[in-house]
Amino acid sequence: MTVENPWAEFTKQVIEALQLSSGQDLSQYLELPTDSHHGDLACTAAFHLTQQLKKSPAEIAKELAVFDPIRFPLIEQVVAQGPYVNFYINIIPYRRLVVEAIQSAKDAFGRSTQFAGKHVVVEYPAVNPNNPLHVGHARNAVLGDTTARLLQTVGYDVTRMDYINDLGLQIAVAYWALKHLDASKYKGKYDQIVGRLYVEAQEHYDESQVRKYLKQMEQGDNEVAAEVRKLTERVLRAHHKTHAQLNVHHDLLVWESNIAHSGLFAKALEKIMAAPTTSRPTKGEKAGCVIVDLSAYEEFQQLKDTDKVLVRSDGVATYTGKDIAFHFWKFGIIKDPFHYKPFKSPKTGDTIWTTSNSGETGHYHSADIIYNVIGIPQSQAQRTVYLTLQTLGYEQASTNYYHLAYEFVTLPGAKFSGRKGTWIGFSTDDVIREATRRARKEVKKRNPEADARFLRQVAEAIGSAAVRYALLKVAVEKQIVFRWEDLLNFDGNAAPYLMYTHARASSILRKELPPSKVRLSELTNPYETELIKLLGRFPAIILEIVHGIKREVWGTRIELFHLAEYTHSLCVAFNSFYNHCPVLKADTKVLKGARLLLVEMCRQVLSNALGLLGIKPLERI
RNA sequence: GGGCCCGUGGCCAAGUGGAUACGGCGACAGGCUUCGGACCUGUAGAUCCGGGGUUCAAAUCCCUGCGGGCCCGCCA
Numbered sequence: 001m002t003v004e005n006p007w008a009e010f011t012k013q014v015i016e017a018l019q020l021s022s023g024q025d026l027s028q029y030l031e032l033p034t035d036s037h038h039g040d041l042a043c044t045a046a047f048h049l050t051q052q053l054k055k056s057p058a059e060i061a062k063e064l065a066v067f068d069p070i071r072f073p074l075i076e077q078v079v080a081q082g083p084y085v086n087f088y089i090n091i092i093p094y095r096r097l098v099v100e101a102i103q104s105a106k107d108a109f110g111r112s113t114q115f116a117g118k119h120v121v122v123e124y125p126a127v128n129p130n131n132p133l134h135v136g137h138a139r140n141a142v143l144g145d146t147t148a149r150l151l152q153t154v155g156y157d158v159t160r161m162d163y164i165n166d167l168g169l170q171i172a173v174a175y176w177a178l179k180h181l182d183a184s185k186y187k188g189k190y191d192q193i194v195g196r197l198y199v200e201a202q203e204h205y206d207e208s209q210v211r212k213y214l215k216q217m218e219q220g221d222n223e224v225a226a227e228v229r230k231l232t233e234r235v236l237r238a239h240h241k242t243h244a245q246l247n248v249h250h251d252l253l254v255w256e257s258n259i260a261h262s263g264l265f266a267k268a269l270e271k272i273m274a275a276p277t278t279s280r281p282t283k284g285e286k287a288g289c290v291i292v293d294l295s296a297y298e299e300f301q302q303l304k305d306t307d308k309v310l311v312r313s314d315g316v317a318t319y320t321g322k323d324i325a326f327h328f329w330k331f332g333i334i335k336d337p338f339h340y341k342p343f344k345s346p347k348t349g350d351t352i353w354t355t356s357n358s359g360e361t362g363h364y365h366s367a368d369i370i371y372n373v374i375g376i377p378q379s380q381a382q383r384t385v386y387l388t389l390q391t392l393g394y395e396q397a398s399t400n401y402y403h404l405a406y407e408f409v410t411l412p413g414a415k416f417s418g419r420k421g422t423w424i425g426f427s428t429d430d431v432i433r434e435a436t437r438r439a440r441k442e443v444k445k446r447n448p449e450a451d452a453r454f455l456r457q458v459a460e461a462i463g464s465a466a467v468r469y470a471l472l473k474v475a476v477e478k479q480i481v482f483r484w485e486d487l488l489n490f491d492g493n494a495a496p497y498l499m500y501t502h503a504r505a506s507s508i509l510r511k512e513l514p515p516s517k518v519r520l521s522e523l524t525n526p527y528e529t530e531l532i533k534l535l536g537r538f539p540a541i542i543l544e545i546v547h548g549i550k551r552e553v554w555g556t557r558i559e560l561f562h563l564a565e566y567t568h569s570l571c572v573a574f575n576s577f578y579n580h581c582p583v584l585k586a587d588t589k590v591l592k593g594a595r596l597l598l599v600e601m602c603r604q605v606l607s608n609a610l611g612l613l614g615i616k617p618l619e620r621i
Numbered sequence: 622g623g624g625c626c627c628g629u630g631g632c633c634a635a636g637u638g639g640a641u642a643c644g645g646c647g648a649c650a651g652g653c654u655u656c657g658g659a660c661c662u663g664u665a666g667a668u669c670c671g672g673g674g675u676u677c678a679a680a681u682c683c684c685u686g687c688g689g690g691c692c693c694g695c696c697a
Contacts, residue, residue, distance in 0.1 A: 312695040
């Protein structure tokens with residue numbers, strides 16, 4: 001039988017061997033050794049069993065370091081090194097497992113069905129449709145898109161959602177600017193033009209006029225509302241050009257204006273009022289408001305006021321109130337009230353559906369789990385939403401609501417501001433353009449004969465991948481200070497290096513493919529062994545990231561950079577192998593065959609890993 | 622006033638109880654009669670922000686101080 005996850009198989013045998021030697025489950029004490037001399041998997045249980053067994057750690061380690069090689073063929077040896085118990089993988093059966101797993105699964109190597117049957121909604125990047133994406137938005141989009149890819153890989157049914165806030169003051173101002181300012185002086189993409197106009201409008205927009213527009217937008221079903229929808233859709237299409245370059249995709253767009261006119265909030269309010277923790281005081285500071293009492297939660301007790309307003313005294317819902325209603329819909333607590341239309345996005349190539357004031361119904365089925373990709377600065381607001389869901393009695397929804405948090409990207413000494421226009425020159429488009437320009441020079445240098453089409457396509461793929469990877473390889477809770485040199489460095493731990501490695505492997509395979517019969521026993525040197533071990537870990541890496549998704553007080557952490565790190569180390573190992581082990585000119589024909597197979601497997605796994613990272617694996621760059 | 626995130630070689634940045642602190646950039650020295658040099662091999666470079674504490678064991682946990690970023694509205 002072919003195994004899907006070779007590393008898990010080895011780990012299982014180690015855990016069982018320890019179970020036999022100790023009589024207990026010691027899996028929690030397993031860790032990867034820092035040094036390969038210490039084996040492939042280490043157990044530190046001996047430290048913790050001293051009390052229980054009244055022996056020294058070294059003695060215990062010695063007793064733990066026994067196993068039956070017949071029963072556990074994947075373990076070559078177990079060595080007690082001081083207090084540590086080190087397990088060494090038996091490469092002979094293991095490489096057989098790895099080869100079979102990759103050869104049978106191919107593009108699907110790394111996939112599993114462990115989480116099948118659950119519907120997950122991932123929402124990102126919710127950029128206001130009156131600005132282009134700046135680099136911080138790109139971080140959001142890239143995290144969301146990669147998370148969606150990862151969750152799909154482990155079997156979830158994933159909906160990639162975007163929320164479009166087309167009703168805010170900022171949209172009314174942008175609309176005013178379009179009506180009253182000269183748009184022709186700005187060139188380029190529509191979101192760039194609107195973004196510039198919006199910055200310009202800050203100084204002299206007519207407030208009463210903008211208020212009137214806002215009122216009409218909120219009422220809907222009038223010319224202003226229709227024109228604003230046109231404006232925001234056009235901006236959104238411009239966003240999708242940027243998304244396409246970043247390889248970011250969506251399935252469903254939800255518009256604030258459609259929510260506003262759907263009757264969703266009225267239904268939500270009934271449910272909100274039915275809860276014992278909500279009320280509408282008749283006197284005091286919050287007379288006439290709908291409030292929820294959050295005093296049961298310790299962190300709110302510190303605040304001046306533990307009552308959170310969900311509906312203002314003038315009858316308008318607050319942001320939190322609206323968010324509660326929105327999530328009632330997402331979780332299916334309220335029946336889907338929306339109409340849907342296809343939203344053509346030739347740029348990303350996706351079949352996207354969008355909410356609309358007319359059209360079909362039933363294009364959404366309720367979610368089991370929600371991931372909202374939102375910045376860490378919003379963590380208290382997000383916590384308020386899911387804790388409110390809990391006090392209202394929707395335990396399940398609250399538990400399955402995850403604020404996928406990340407720190408912002410800033411400029412040296414400044415932050416991104418749509419209003420102030422600090423993004424100008426640092427929009428995602430600008431950054432990708434510069435990276436692409438740089439990539440084009442490099443590609444041309446290496447492919448002097450190549451035609452313009454090849455140059456453009458490859459340069460664009462590399463440039464945008466460089467940006468995407470740079471945003472992905474840093475832990476989410478770390479603030480990123482934007483520096484050109486970080487994004488434009490194409491050496492080392494950067495997307496171009498990974499893509500180059502893939503092209504190198506492809507180049508060998510273009511010249512010759514591995515034979516149908518290969519003698520795996522030829523693969524014995526440390527370069528080859530290291531590669532085989534890394535290849536076998538890929539499915540486990542994916543599952544570790546998904547299992548590691550963890551809610552913290554500041555938000556939910558996902559360690560996507562582990563995937564980046566894995567991919568980088570696979571490339572390092574491959575390039576080292578490449579430089580030390582001739583493939584096509586190997587000493588013997590059987591060795592050549594075996595190495596060709598190894599190259600093919602590396603190319604396959606690298607391709608799968610790059611795909612998860614949202615990077616197109618190219619055969620030539 | 623309360624709360625959150627970050628602080629690791631010149632720069633960026635993993636590691637969040639366990640072995641000699643993983644890498645990348647930059648620096649320095651090597652490697653193409655060899656499959657793509659966006660490569661490889663090696664060297665130098667670390668008071669893990671400071672001070673206490675807990676532990677057999679602390680970059681990691683606790684207390685405290687410092688520095689940087691951020692949040693605490695019937696706003697969005």
